[in-house]
Amino acid sequence: MIPQEIIRRKRDGDELDAADIRSFIAALAAGQLSEGQIGAFAMAVWFKGMSRAEIVALTLAMADSGDRLQWADIDRPIADKHSTGGVGDNVSLMLAPIAAACGLAVPMISGRGLGHTGGTLDKLESIPGYRITPDADLFHKVVKKAGCAIIGQTGTLAPADGRLYAVRDVTATVDSIPLITASILSKKLAAGLETLVLDVKVGNGAFMADRGQAEILAQSLVEVANGAGVKTSALITDMNQPLADSAGNAVEMRNCLDFLAGRKRDTRLDIVVLAFAAEMLVKSGIAASPDEAEGMARQALSSGKAAEVFARMVSMLGGPADLIENPDRYLVRAPVEKPVLAARSGWLSACDARGVGLSVIDLGGGRRHPSDRIDHRVGFSELLPLGTRVTAGEPIALVHAADEAAAERAAAALAMHYRITDDKPETTPVIAGLV
Missing domain, CATH: 1.20.970.10 (Transferase, Pyrimidine Nucleoside Phosphorylase; Chain C)
Structure with a gap:
């Protein structure tokens, strides 16, 4: 060759x-x-x-480039979810423990930030001691005893994808349907899944800004995965603004902990988390209908069972056992926090979500080169959703920065990423379709 x-x-x-x-x-x-x-x-x-045959060949070759996991001793359906990437998208962090609390086993192989989007692994690394690359035996043990484990690719699991993923991030080749399909599914096939639900983002903060392209990607993912023997469906979700009210690493982790502990609910985030929980439970045969499945997911949250699963997972993977109860003890804050003020009164009507993600990178919360170190403290929190009425001088977000100069730059940039108008905008459904 x-x-x-x-x-x-x-x-x-x-x-x-x-x-x-x-x-x-x-x-x-x-x-x-x-x-x-x-x-x-x-x-x-x-x-x-690439043709469909080429994509299948690429996916299988990457899946076969390392080990394939086996779960024969676990008597739960083996299920997972994956997102194509967005800004303020910390759904996986809440979804995995909710699904596990409802009876699924969730071996979630996640990635780092890619382009302007945040990465689940980068968020988890803000937890002191958390092992994102445990050995296979520990990974298996955590899935079996806790019900879920969110980790990164080990050196033996789809290793070809790990290297290709890093190069794509810095060569402007992220938004390629064949490469996205093979990257996502190679890890999922290697993880030994029975069912999979995909979150295909669409909008200015997604790799697929066009609805038609998002549907093509969703169809590619679903067809290739089902053809490989994994029961798969995809939800197309809106990414024309950050999904949560935080964008960064530690700030999004804090958002996750508050969500699981019942200290916080975010309308758009709540809708997406529960929708994916319902799809996973129905697809795996745990629930007979979406309504029944959503009820199970809500009960897992309100009872504290999902929080217990998350705490057990974190502890077994080396993190603090009381992280949910005492996040301030472990999640380091940035030394400078600065409000971003509305320049005028009116309605928040549009957002450049991609710009928000790039601003997180400018703060040091993402990578320009594969070897860059991330500052987990930085980012934005308290982001107001579109459709909010604001008054001139009112905060629309809070910047978390390493120093005053960086905070000033980020605040000015973020203000430019939002448009304020006199007229109230039409709201966009956060879930746009099912494939």
Whole structure:
């Protein structure tokens, strides 16, 4: 196999056969390709696309580049959820323990921030001691005893995807349907899932800004996953503003803890979390209808059972056992907190969600290069939702920054990402469709 020949053929629009794709991915996993070759391949795929057969071959090759997990000794349905990425999207952190509290086993393999979007692993790393890459035995033990475990890719689980994922993040090849499909599903196939529910984001803060493109991606994911033997569906959700009222790492983790503890509810976030819980429970056969499933999820929250599952998972993976009760003891705050003030009175009518995500990166809460270190303290909180009436000088958000200069820049940038108008805007449903 000559890597540059495969790159050339894809660059010229040829359809690669499964053997060539498998050879290229095997070389990638073995560390035999340079970052330049990986980036060139990703860019060729971005421009020329892939056929359905190529996507299936790429997905299977990446899934087979490492170990495949087995769950024969767990007598619960093995289920998971994955998001294509958004801003203020911390759904997985609440959803996994809710689903586990309702009877599912959730081995959730998550990723880091990609492009302007936040990453579940980066949020979890704001918890002192939390092990995002436990060995296979511990991962299995946590899923079995706690009901869920949210971790990152280990060196033996779809290792080819791990390297490709990092290069895509810094080569403007994130928003490629074949690469997104293969990246997501290779990890899910390797995790030994029985059912999967996907959150395909659409809007200016998503990789798919166009509804039609989002539906194409959702269809690609669902068809490839079902074809590989995993019962899969997808919800298309709105990302024209941050989903939660926080965007960052520790600030989103705090949002998760408040949600699970019942200290906080956010309308859009609440809708999405419960909708995905219901879809997971119905798809896995735990509940007979969405209404029954949503009732089970609400009970798991109100009874504190979901919070108990989350606490057990965190403790077993090395984090503090009392994180939910005492978040301020463990989640480090940024030294500077500065309100972002409305420039005029009116209605919050539009938001550049992608700009909000990029502003988090500018604060140090994301990466420009794969080796960049993240400042988990920084970000935004208390973001007001669109459709809120504000008065000039009223806070619309709170900046968390490392110093005064960074706070000033971020506050000015965030104010530019929101539009205030005299007329009340129409509200957009947070769940746009089901595939």
